[in-house]
Amino acid sequence: MQNAGIAQLGLDWRYLAFDVRPEELGPAIAGAKAMRFLGLNLTVPHKLLALALVDCRDASAETWGAVNTIRFEVREPDGQWRPLAGAGPVPADAPVRSHGFNTDADAIVRSLQEDLGLALAGARVLLLGAGGAGRTAALKVASEGAAELFLVNRTASKAEAVAREIGERFPAVKVTVGYPRGEVDLALNATSLGLKPGDALPFDGKAFSLRQARAVYDMIYRPAETPLLAAAKAAGCRTANGLGMLLYQGAKALEIWSGRPAPVAVMREALHAAVYGSP
Numbered sequence: 001m002q003n004a005g006i007a008q009l010g011l012d013w014r015y016l017a018f019d020v021r022p023e024e025l026g027p028a029i030a031g032a033k034a035m036r037f038l039g040l041n042l043t044v045p046h047k048l049l050a051l052a053l054v055d056c057r058d059a060s061a062e063t064w065g066a067v068n069t070i071r072f073e074v075r076e077p078d079g080q081w082r083p084l085a086g087a088g089p090v091p092a093d094a095p096v097r098s099h100g101f102n103t104d105a106d107a108i109v110r111s112l113q114e115d116l117g118l119a120l121a122g123a124r125v126l127l128l129g130a131g132g133a134g135r136t137a138a139l140k141v142a143s144e145g146a147a148e149l150f151l152v153n154r155t156a157s158k159a160e161a162v163a164r165e166i167g168e169r170f171p172a173v174k175v176t177v178g179y180p181r182g183e184v185d186l187a188l189n190a191t192s193l194g195l196k197p198g199d200a201l202p203f204d205g206k207a208f209s210l211r212q213a214r215a216v217y218d219m220i221y222r223p224a225e226t227p228l229l230a231a232a233k234a235a236g237c238r239t240a241n242g243l244g245m246l247l248y249q250g251a252k253a254l255e256i257w258s259g260r261p262a263p264v265a266v267m268r269e270a271l272h273a274a275v276y277g278s279p
Contacts, residue, residue, distance in 0.1 A: 001247065002041075004270030005254050008263040013038065022046065026053050033072055033096050038085045039257040040070040041250070047104075048132050054100035063143075064136045067100035069253040085257055103252035104133070104245070105140040111244030116215045118186060120144035126180055126213065128152050128202045129190035130159040133219060137190050138162050142170040149173055150180045152203065154191075179207040187213040187232075194218060194226030201228055210235035221246055222275055247271055 002015035020028045025046050032040055042050050050067035051057065061067045073081040075095040084090065112118045123146045127138050130153035139162075142149060149166065153159035156177065163175045187210070193202040210216065216232035219242035229239045250271075251262035 001250050001267045001271040001274065002254060005251070005263050005267045008266045009254075009258060009260055011258065020046070022049060025049050029053055029070065029098055032070075033098055036084060036090060036096070037072055038083070039072060039253070041253055042068050042070070044132060047102075050100060053098075055097035056099050058099060058101040060102040060105065061100045064102045064105045064139055066102050066104065066132060066136055068249065069101040069103050069256055071099045071101065071256050073097050073099050083257065083259065086259060101253075101256055102136070103249040103256070105136050106252065107245045107248035108137055108140055109144060110248045111240070111242070112186070112217060115240035115244045116186075116217060116238050118215055120146050120186075122147045123185040124148040124150075124180065124183070126150045126152065126184045126187045126203075126208070127190060128188065130155075130162045131190070134190035135162050135165075137188060137219075138166060139169070141188075142166045142173045142175075146173055148176070148180075150176050150178065150184070152177075152179060179204070180212065183212050183214065185214050187216045187237075189216070189218040189220070189226075189228055192220070194220045194228050195222075197223075199227060201231060210237060213237050215239070218242060219245060224276055243271065243275065 006013045006015060022045055047066040047068050054067055054070060072084045074084055074087045074090050075081050081097065120141055121144060125141050125146050127134060127149060130151055138149060138151060151159040151163055159177045163177050166173055166175050189202050191202045193199045210232050215238040216229065217240050218226050218228050220226050221241045221243040224241060229241060232239045247268050251264050251267055254262045
């Protein structure tokens with residue numbers, strides 16, 4: 001996806017994947033900065049850890065409490081910080097900093113709007129999972145003006161902590177830890193249940209039925225149809241997986257690095273082919 005976008009923009013860049021253990025994330029970011037990388041993407045479990053490891057944070061990272069995109073910047077003689085991508089030759093002794101961003105939160109909303117035709121304002125939402133991805137999703141859903149948010153997590157204390165945070169930051173949103181009674185506009189899975197073929201559904205069937213949900217969104221995108229989405233379709237729900245979220249967080253990251261609009265159509269085609277083997 002990223003290399004397709006980079007090629008379409010005519011940039012002499014290359015996007016590569018690296019395995020980094022959590023305890024080595026700090027040295028990895030420092031090494032990338034020393035080698036004059038233009039930027040980085042981070043995935044789980046690094047997004048929360050990176051908050052304390054970057055030199056500065058964009059408002060998006062501060063607001064959503066996670067960093068999934070880093071842009072390296074150089075301080076020019078005039079004192080301004082500029083992205084390395086547009087700075088030209090960088091002297092060896094020039095100060096360089098890591099600038100952290102979050103592109104996940106906006107990508108969730110854009111994907112929900114495009115893939116499900118769903119606006120969150122005034123909606124009743126059940127969110128399954130309150131870890132890193134779940135917390136970001138919960139805060140973003142609340143910020144969009146959801147009327148009611150139900151939080152379910154295997155460890156109840158995590159859901160309670162997110163509920164308290166939403167209560168402080170978005171007091172107009174009614175937050176309940178536990179399953180809803182009656183219908184919800186959206187059930188959103190932010191757990192890892194569904195990645196493996198034998199995984200159970202990510203909710204308690206005795207406490208909640210998919211017939212209560214008008215739409216179901218699973219952040220998992222491989223397999224394309226998780227057991228949750230298959231069951232949701234059978235129950236008559238509108239469904240979508242997390243491929244759109246992956247696309248839009250990546251497109252925004254490319255824009256942050258390059259300062260140019262991302263070629264979304266090209267990136268979508270490349271992503272679909274890479275994940276599912278066909279355009």
